[in-house]
Amino acid sequence: MIRRDFMRLGALGLLTLTPLASIAMSKHHQGSGVDLKIRQLPEHLPLRQLPEIENLASGNVFKARLSVAATPVELTGPEKTQLWLYNNQITPLIQVTEGDHVEVQVDNHLHQPTTVHWHGLKVPNSEDGGPHDLIAPHQSRTYRFQVKPGDAGLHWFHPHPHAYLADQIAHSMAAAFLVKPYQDPMPALPSYLLMVTDLRLDAQGQVAPHTHVDWVNGREGDILLVNGQRNPKLELAPGSTLRLRMINACAGRYLRLALDKHTIQLIGTDGGYLEQPVELEELLLVPGQRCDMLIKLSHEPNQSFALQTLPYDRDWMGPRPAHYLTTETLMTLATNAATRAPAIALPQRLTEIKPLAEAExxxxxxxxxxxxxxxxxxxxxxxxxxxxxxxxxxxxxxxxxxxxxxxxxxxxxxxxxxxxxxxxxxxxxxxxxxxxxxxxxxxxxxxxxxxxxxxxxxxxxxxxxxxxxxxxxxxxxxxxxxxxxxxxxxxxxxxxxxxxxxxxxxxxxxxxxxxxxxxxxxxxxx
Ligand SMILES: [Cu+2]
The missing domain is CATH 2.60.40.420 (Cupredoxins -  blue copper proteins)
Structure with a gap:
């Protein structure tokens, strides 16, 4: 540790949390009982699809009610964890088609203000759900916007009230917003939306309060969830080509993605398709980002492959969480004993991204x-x-x-x-x-x-x-x-x-x- 870091840690009171040597040398984590909580969460359950928020209209109109409320969820045992959720669901999904008109009434049942920010959607400023536009406790407001033609892609929504935001994100407030294109250049494939969140609970199974270390670094929860599940499993025929679209909805966790014994074909980012697939050994997905990936699954039957997040050091200050420099499994892809899936012809060109000209x-x-x-x-x-x-x-x-x-x-x-x-x-x-x-x-x-x-x-x-x-x-x-x-x-x-x-x-x-x-x-x- 260089002297500057020592002085900063001291000034922040972080030196008093742990002996100096362990800050510098070890991966000690904060809190106890956490490992037990994580071990109680089952693994390898079939991957859950994101629960879809019902459309109360039809045609090219999407109309819904969204409640924001404290919701008891059975995560780690009989004591239920109070999360703050949209429609009482962990990471639900709104699904529309480009050009659709959206009308969502938000009922805030929290004891604090919130907003809904439509992350990645090009909405009018009045509908952006920024920090200036709060929904007071126990009040409602309706967001109205059109998803513009050309804005297909995987987006999401989350709160954005200044001062309350960190607490709301720590309680799992996040949801997916998929905009389907009129015409998709990709053929129909087994396709899955994956929303990654993390949680840190106290010994009573409740969302733990923020520590100074959380504030300095960005909070990372010990419990890593995909669609609300710990290391879920997805089983397909050998040789399948599948499409995974992922949202990093964590407050501070970086996801350095790699799939055991496979490469990743990146086909899209936050704003939709790339011009052509890009083959990658690994992919860094930082908080807020989305990725659209194709996987050509192994021809070997009855095999398991871990979709991992590899260690990534973003220059953490103070005691590190136990998971910080370890490889963790997000989910498991498995081949079954079925007949090998036929090869699928993929388009070489997905869209055109015109370069933006010299700036004014x-x-x-x-x-x-x-x-x-x-x-x-x-x-x-x-x-x-x-x-x-x-x-x-x-x-x-x-x-x-x-x-x-x-x-x-x-x-x-x-x-x-x-x-x-x-x-x-x-x-x-x-x-x-x-x-x-x-x-x-x-x-x-x-x-x-x-x-x-x-x-x-x-x-x-x-x-x-x-x-x-x-x-x-x-x-x-x-x-x-x-x-x-x-x-x-x-x-x-x-x-x-x-x-x-x-x-x-x-x-x-x-x-x-x-x-x-x-x-x-x-x-x-x-
Ligand atoms: Cu930052």
């Missing part, structure tokens, strides 16, 4: 962090010149009374800030102004020692250049539409994008705790 406006965004008593940001900010996280509660943007006031929920968070261009998120403060239809290029610079997954609302972007480990600019190997992209420590990326809808659009780190501790800002598009 260039912006620089710097992601940084401030530890207490340390001027970490190159923007010259220090503890005196920035607002403490507790100070944000004073803005009282939520107009919420009672025990769940923003000021109350902010207590217990460490005095660390994550910044964009030296600023911690302040409701109502606009960082940039832009124009509808204008071509923008954003150079995003991660001037910190941790990875940050960077997410932009209201549009998709293309990464046009990325810095390699030596700092040299490289053109990405393939073009893709994304709304979330990872930045390594000290890395710079150039993104091109166009906002086609006016309004104030958020951009932020999708490690939920970093976003909550300030790494969020907005652009006003006119």
């Amino acid at each position: 406006v260039h912006r620089l965004l710097e992601l940084s962090e401030v530890m207490p008593g340390h001027a970490m940001s190159s923007m010259g900010h220090n503890q005196e010149s920035t607002t403490s996280p507790q100070g944000h509660g004073g803005h009282s943007m939520h107009g919420n009374q009672g025990q769940h006031s923003p000021a109350g929920i902010m207590t217990g968070r460490p005095p660390i800030e994550f910044l964009i261009n030296g600023e911690s998120f302040t409701p109502g403060r606009i960082m940039f102004t832009g124009k509808v239809g204008q071509l923008e290029e954003w150079e995003v610079f991660n001037n910190s020692h941790m990875d940050h997954p960077f997410h932009i609302h209201g549009t998709h972007f293309q990464v046009v250049a990325e810095q390699d480990a030596a700092g040299a600019w490289q053109i990405p190997a393939y073009r893709a539409w994304r709304d979330t992209v990872n930045l390594l420590p000290n890395q710079r990326l150039k993104l091109r994008l166009v906002f086609n809808e006016p309004g104030e659009w958020m951009f932020h780190c999708h490690i939920i705790e970093h976003e909550e501790l300030g790494m969020m800002a907005s652009i006003l598009v006119q």
Whole structure:
């Protein structure tokens, strides 16, 4: 551990949690009883399909009611875990076709405000469910938007209320939103949606409160779930070609995906299809991102193959969770004894992604962090010149009374800030102004020692250049539409994008705790 890290850990009170040596050397994890809870969860049950939210309309209209409520769920034994869920289901699914009109009434039965952010969908700004637009406790609101033709892909929805977000995500609030294309270039294949979440429970089987380590790093739960199940199993005929579409809905966990004895054909990202399949040995799926993959399963009958997440070090600070540097199995793919499935002809070209032209406006965004008593940001900010996280509660943007006031929920968070261009998120403060239809290029610079997954609302972007480990600019190997992209420590990326809808659009780190501790800002598009 270098001296700087030692001082930062000390300032955050992390040194008192564990002897110094074990912080530096070991993978000790926090809490007890956790391993027992995990072992009580059954494995290898048949993969559950995401429960579909019922459409109350027909034709090209999708209409539904969405309740948000504390729901007891039997996870680890007789004592039920209180999760906060949409329609009392773990990771349910809305399924529509491009061009459909969507109308969803949300009834907030929580004792705190929430919003529904339609992550990846290009909705009007008024329907984006951002932090400015809260649904108060025990109130309802209806979101209305059209899914534009051309916006097919796997998206999702989750809450976005500032100050309450981390707690709501830790209680499993997340759901999938699949937009089917009018015409799919892919043939019909066995196809599965996979939503990955994680949970950390206390000895009573309830969602454990956030620790300082969670706040600094982004919370990782010990219990890794796919569609609400621990290591479920999917069994197919040998030689099958299958399609897996995955959402990383975790607050802080990076998924470095690899399938035992197989390669992955990546065919799509956040914004839909790639132009052609890309064969990969492994794929990093960071919080907020989606991937669309084809797997050509082994011809061997009666075999099992683990879909794993390999160790990924995003420069963790403080005591590491037990799982942090181990390989974990997300789910198991198995071949049965059936006759070998016939080979399926796959299209060579899936779509066209036109490169975005030279930008009219260039912006620089710097992601940084401030530890207490340390001027970490190159923007010259220090503890005196920035607002403490507790100070944000004073803005009282939520107009919420009672025990769940923003000021109350902010207590217990460490005095660390994550910044964009030296600023911690302040409701109502606009960082940039832009124009509808204008071509923008954003150079995003991660001037910190941790990875940050960077997410932009209201549009998709293309990464046009990325810095390699030596700092040299490289053109990405393939073009893709994304709304979330990872930045390594000290890395710079150039993104091109166009906002086609006016309004104030958020951009932020999708490690939920970093976003909550300030790494969020907005652009006003006119
Ligand atoms: Cu971050």
